[in-house]
Amino acid sequence: MYYIRFFRMTTEILINATSYEVRLALVEDGNLSEYHMQRPTEKGLMGNIYKGRVVRVLPGMQAAFVDIGLERTGFLYVDDVCVPSNSPNFDPCITDCANTHVRSQGLHIEDLISEGQELLVQVSKDPIGTKGARLTCHITLPCRNLVFIPQTDHIGISRKIEDEELRNNLKQVIEEIRPKNSGFIVRTVAKDSSIEELEADMEFLMLLWESIIDKAENMETPSLIHEDLDITLRSIRDFFTTDVDSLVIDDPVAHRKLLDHVKTFAPQLLDKITLYQDSTPLFDAHNIEVEISRAIEKKVWLRSGGYIIIESTEALSVIDVNTGRYVGKNDLGATIFKTNMEAAVEIAYQLRLRNIGGIIIIDFIDMEDDTHREQLFETFREAVKKDKSRINILKLSEFGLVQMTRKRNSENLHQLMCEPCHYCSGEGMIKSRRTICYEIFRMISRNSQKHRGHTITLRVHPRIADLLQNEEEKTMATIEKGVNKRIVVAPSRDLHIEKYEIIWQS
Numbered sequence: 001m002y003y004i005r006f007f008r009m010t011t012e013i014l015i016n017a018t019s020y021e022v023r024l025a026l027v028e029d030g031n032l033s034e035y036h037m038q039r040p041t042e043k044g045l046m047g048n049i050y051k052g053r054v055v056r057v058l059p060g061m062q063a064a065f066v067d068i069g070l071e072r073t074g075f076l077y078v079d080d081v082c083v084p085s086n087s088p089n090f091d092p093c094i095t096d097c098a099n100t101h102v103r104s105q106g107l108h109i110e111d112l113i114s115e116g117q118e119l120l121v122q123v124s125k126d127p128i129g130t131k132g133a134r135l136t137c138h139i140t141l142p143c144r145n146l147v148f149i150p151q152t153d154h155i156g157i158s159r160k161i162e163d164e165e166l167r168n169n170l171k172q173v174i175e176e177i178r179p180k181n182s183g184f185i186v187r188t189v190a191k192d193s194s195i196e197e198l199e200a201d202m203e204f205l206m207l208l209w210e211s212i213i214d215k216a217e218n219m220e221t222p223s224l225i226h227e228d229l230d231i232t233l234r235s236i237r238d239f240f241t242t243d244v245d246s247l248v249i250d251d252p253v254a255h256r257k258l259l260d261h262v263k264t265f266a267p268q269l270l271d272k273i274t275l276y277q278d279s280t281p282l283f284d285a286h287n288i289e290v291e292i293s294r295a296i297e298k299k300v301w302l303r304s305g306g307y308i309i310i311e312s313t314e315a316l317s318v319i320d321v322n323t324g325r326y327v328g329k330n331d332l333g334a335t336i337f338k339t340n341m342e343a344a345v346e347i348a349y350q351l352r353l354r355n356i357g358g359i360i361i362i363d364f365i366d367m368e369d370d371t372h373r374e375q376l377f378e379t380f381r382e383a384v385k386k387d388k389s390r391i392n393i394l395k396l397s398e399f400g401l402v403q404m405t406r407k408r409n410s411e412n413l414h415q416l417m418c419e420p421c422h423y424c425s426g427e428g429m430i431k432s433r434r435t436i437c438y439e440i441f442r443m444i445s446r447n448s449q450k451h452r453g454h455t456i457t458l459r460v461h462p463r464i465a466d467l468l469q470n471e472e473e474k475t476m477a478t479i480e481k482g483v484n485k486r487i488v489v490a491p492s493r494d495l496h497i498e499k500y501e502i503i504w505q506s
Contacts, residue, residue, distance in 0.1 A: 011244045013235055016282050017251035022231050025288050026239060032291040033386075034352060037416060038231040045070075045123040045133055046409055047142075047228030049212060052135070053221050054117045062109045065132075066121060069222035072132035076121065078109040080136035082151050118221050120212075126410040129314040139212075141205050144237050144265045145190035145198055146174075148205035152183035160188040177202060189241045201265075233261050240269055250276040295353055296414050302346055306339040312356060312414060319347055319362045336365045337372045341379055348383030357389065357408020366400040377402070423496060431498050433467045436460075440468075440500055441479050448483035453506035457488045460500045465491035 014025040019040075026034035038044065050068035054076075057064045065073040113119065125134035141148040155174050157167045170186045177199055178184055190198065208226075215225045229237065232254050240247055247269075249255050255275045262269055276282045283289050294300070301307045305325035311318045321343040323335060347362060362380075367373050377396045384391050390407040397403070424430045431439075444456060460468070468476060468489050480487050495501075 012286075013239055013244055013247040014282055014286060014288065015232060015235060015247070015249040015251075015254070017232060017249060017254040022254070023283070024231055024235055024239075025283065025286070027286065027288075032288055032295075032353065033349070034355075035288075035292060035295065035413060036231060042416075044126050044410055046126050047123065048224060049120065049122045049139060049226040050074075050135075051216050051219055051221050051223050051225050052119050052121050054113050054115050054119060057110055057113060057115055059108065059110050064109055064113055066119060066135055067222050068121065068123075068133070068135070069224065070127075070133070072127060074121065074123070074133040074135040075131070076113075076119075076135045076137070078107075078112070080124070080134075080138060081109065081112045082137040120216050120225070125408070128408070128411050128415070131314075139209075140185075141208055141212075142187070142237060143201040143205050145187055145193045146201045146205060147185040147187060148202075148209060149183035149185065150209050153181045154183040156183075156185040158186060158188040158190075161186070161191050163191075166191060173198065179206065182206075192242055232258055236262055236266060236269070240266065240272075244272065246272050246274060248274045248276050248282065250282040292417075295350075296417055300346060300350060302339065302342045304338060304342055306343065308343050308347060308350075310350065310354070310356070312412065315358050317356050317358065317360045319350075319360065321347075321362070321364050323365065333367070333369060333372070336367055337369070337376075340364045340367065340372075340376050344376055344380040345383045348380060348387070351384070351406060352387045352389075354413040355408075355410065356412050357406045360404045360406060362402040362404070364396070364400045364402065373400075423498070433464055433497070434472075436464055436498060436500065437467055437472050437475075440464075440502070441475065443502060444479060444483060444487070447502075447504075448485060451504040453485070453504050455486045455488060455505040456483075457490055457503040457505060458500060459490050459492045459495065459503065461495045461497040462491040462493060463497060464500065465489045 009029050012027045014027060016023045016025075022038045024034075024036040025032055052066040052068040052074065055065050055067045055073055062078040064076045066076050068074050119137060120139065121135040121137055122139050123133045124136045127133050137151075139150055141150070155171050155178070157170055161167055161170070170190065173195055174184050174186060177195070184202070186198075212226050219225065228234070232249070235247065236258070247258075249258060252275060255273070258273060259270065262273065278285065281289075283292075298311065299307055299309055301324070305323075307322055307324040309320045309322070311320075321340060323339050343364065350356070351360070364376065367376070373396050377393075380402065381393055384393070387406070389409075391404060393402065393404040421428070440458060440460070458465075458468070476487055492501075
């Protein structure tokens with residue numbers, strides 16, 4: 001007799017909390033799936049609500065710049081502007097969300113707001129690179145089970161709740177208990193919540209909104225009206241579902257703060273929270289530090305011996321798949337297919353782990369078999385289903401390219417943990433040693449007539465000195481003969497490899 005055993009995926013949340021940095025790792029079956037971090041000096045803005053002032057309206061871009069008190073103004077697009085119900089532009093026949101009013105009535109940014117106008121706005125996307133924060137007037141206030149949308153009369157149900165009967169029941173419950181003309185979205189975790197828990201969330205959110213309105217009326221412009229939860233408390237709201245087996249945190253103060261929050265909003269989860277007290281650091285004990293280091297490298301090796309290369313710019317990421325060390329057995333088509341299939345799963349994992357967003361181009365190895373191409377596409381589409389971010393994928397092209405977009409709300413892991421190279425200013429490349437040598441030769445030839453001395457001293461990086469004195473020794477002799485001067489090479493470790501100094505001596 002054969003027995004079929006079903007294994008449920010284990011999920012843990014690990015939080016390493018210090019005064020200078022809080023790090024959160026979502027671990028699924030022992031593998032790091034998501035990594036988030038927050039530093040007091042670089043705290044994210046997403047979810048924060050500000051009282052701002054419009055400083056410039058751009059009809060050509062159908063957008064506006066809004067001063068919210070930060071170093072850079074925020075960007076407000078026309079679809080993110082609310083049409084107040086007392087506005088002459090408001091159509092009471094339209095009952096969907098406010099941006100539908102804008103699109104359906106052909107309204108323009110200049111019809112809706114003007115320079116100097118005060119607005120209540122929320123950050124929907126953190127500043128990324130040189131871009132300021134993306135703003136919206138459609139305020140949303142999330143709690144554990146519900147998201148409150150104050151300016152709408154709408155009930156939404158999380159798309160991850162797929163049971164149609166459950167969706168209808170939840171919608172009916174919210175319809176019965178919500179105040180008139182208020183909007184709510186039921187979150188995935190609410191599928192197991194009682195009516196009492198939903199009512200408690202609703203009451204909390206309504207009171208929170210009242211306090212935000214009161215603050216906005218009394219505070220100056222621009223100013224911060226409401227700050228979203230820190231990463232520790234957000235872990236309860238956004239990650240700690242009933243599917244999570246445990247949450248482990250290593251700081252006693254943060255642990256107490258977490259328990260107090262959970263007692264109020266999710267008391268059923270109290271038994272799953274543990275304070276880590278071992279001498280081995282929490283992330284070391286779970287091998288997370290090694291995984292984080294790998295997550296910022298360009299090259300990711302596959303188990304078969306193939307690899308993928310991940311290159312990102314501010315708006316575009318390109319992922320290239322290579323067979324690498326994997327040579328297969330005797331069938332080239334099978335070798336390529338196996339590499340591509342393995343890469344598809346790994347790429348889906350890396351997109352989520354690294355939080356890569358925007359436009360993404362994946363260059364799979366070209367395959368001639370249409371069946372293989374279809375299998376590859378379906379495998380990749382299935383692999384990205386675990387990702388919470390909104391994803392759109394186009395069909396595999398005839399060149400083996402997959403074009404896709406992944407919603408980006410904050411900087412990716414590489415941007416958070418790295419900075420532009422001070423050697424190459426973020427270019428990723430520097431001049432070759434030979435290029436620098438020939439640059440020096442041209443400089444000597446160009447300026448030799450201006451100096452009467454007989455000796456030239458070159459202060460250069462040791463690696464440049466090595467090339468000059470060995471492989472370029474004959475060229476050096478030719479240059480010396482041409483300018484009729486002796487050249488002395490002086491290695492200097494304090495110099496950048498691209499920098500050099502030519503000293504003309506009498």
